[in-house]
Ligand code: SAT
């Protein structure tokens with residue numbers, strides 16, 4: 077069988093290059109592929125070399141799976157409609173599989189025994205690609221020459237998945253050398269099967285594949301369930317490896333902010349899916365900032381890998397493109413995204429108007445002849461775009477990319493921001509007094525759920541460091557690891573909690589958000605660079621003093637509400653998160669309990 081596969085891929089540039097650099101890895105790769113190939117019914121094989129995008133698009137158009145958008149306004153852009161029940165990540169079908177017990181992954185994960193999970197996969201995948209084509213998509217996460225990069229190979233029968241991977245990762249022959257030299261890759265096996273949601277599984281095996289990790293996913297074609305490079309590899313498998321190897325793979329955006337002096341400061345921020353991470357990563361400062369010479373430069377919008385180098389964390393973006401939430405993206409909320417998605421973009425589950433331009437809620441006025449995301453004329457009874465509809469856009473379409481985006485060693489991170497949708501309690505900004513108290517901020521994160529995952533929207537749930545859906549091991553051990561990381565670093569990032577979503581009694585947002593978030597960012601820069609020294613100390617950390625905080629045109633009264641530390645509310649919050657912390661049992665670090673009690677007693681005495 078290996079021979080058969082060998083003959084099927086022998087003309088591939090990727091495999092020829094791979095065997096030149098690393099014959100033994102090449103042998104192993106052929107073995108892995110041939111096993112899967114036989115299981116799924118010996119389909120045709122096509123290796124993606126990286127230059128096939130137009131062919132892939134043509135095939136999808138021929139099969140009526142892609143609709144071409146207006147060629148003047150959205151050149152080389154297409155609309156794809158997924159199955160209406162396959163529109164978001166499915167947490168209940170997402171498993172971490174080990175040979176130990178459920179305790180390996182803790183109470184925030186679904187767990188399966190490795191052998192049992194492999195059996196489930198076998199049963200469901202048998203013959204699943206008979207008569208189809210198996211695409212072999214080699215990809216590389218991170219700058220091509222980065223020592224922090226990692227390779228992966230996704231095997232899939234979905235051209236939609238292939239096209240997405242071409243938009244959001246580095247694929248094909250350019251990955252052969254770095255994969256060969258790193259002598260490993262994450263193996264991803266994906267099959268559309270019959271999209272039966274009852275038999276949908278997203279299985280992670282962090283210990284398999286020589287400890288490099290394997291992912292098997294089937295009966296789904298969407299987003300984080302099927303684009304295995306993204307949440308499955310770059311967050312779950314990578315976090316597992318990061319803990320073993322001493323670095324961090326986080327659900328964080330990262331941007332550099334350049335001040336008029338020319339100084340560039342990088343900050344990163346963890347926010348749950350669909351909570352404004354992309355908007356913050358593409359922050360366009362207000363006009364007076366721009367005129368004065370301020371600007372922001374993107375490293376990553378969703379995932380950041382950070383390695384300690386000389387006592388400092390340095391971040392890279394493992395991805396090569398955006399898989400961003402479309403609804404509520406507009407020239408008001410995110411003008412730079414609007415410009416980036418005007419070309420070479422694959423839209424999924426958005427509406428389309430009679431001029432073949434995309435439309436979603438919050439974009440503009442409802443256009444003429446609107447067809448909704450299911451392909452039916454829009455009549456106002458349902459949404460035009462699915463709330464989790466997406467744009468897949470190559471990162472190079474973004475104009476303000478950081479000069480360090482391709483830096484193999486990444487850029488130094490000065491601050492971590494934690495945040496999420498929270499209409500009450502959390503102030504606009506607070507700064508942790510120490511790394512440990514910052515870790516407590518992250519661990520305490522309770523935020524409203526969003527449409528990025530299947531399930532109820534708007535319910536408060538614990539989502540520490542915005543990593544709950546992506547944490548591959550026991551979250552208690554993650555907290556411990558986070559604390560240790562702080563000790564290891566000479567200059568750990570300063571930690572902040574931000575909240576753009578606090579509401580007043582009548583339910584209106586107190587803070588205008590979007591470009592105005594620049595004022596908050598400016599305060600953070602002043603703090604981390606030691607220029608703002610008069611912050612107000614509270615039991616929850618520091619909040620800005622209104623004397624040295626430039627907050628734009630908001631009135632002082634509103635600012636006081638936005639910065640209020642509600643003593644009773646925080647005591648209540650500490651009580652509320654307690655059972656969640658306790659659910660990790662002995663995995664929850666004693667040190668974090670100590671920090672918890674210190675904060676609690678400071679609040680009580682305040
Ligand atoms: O669908 S994805 O999981 O890739 C997007 C997200 O939830 O952030």
Ligand code: MN
Nearest residue numbers: 327348349378
């Ligand atoms: Mn995300």
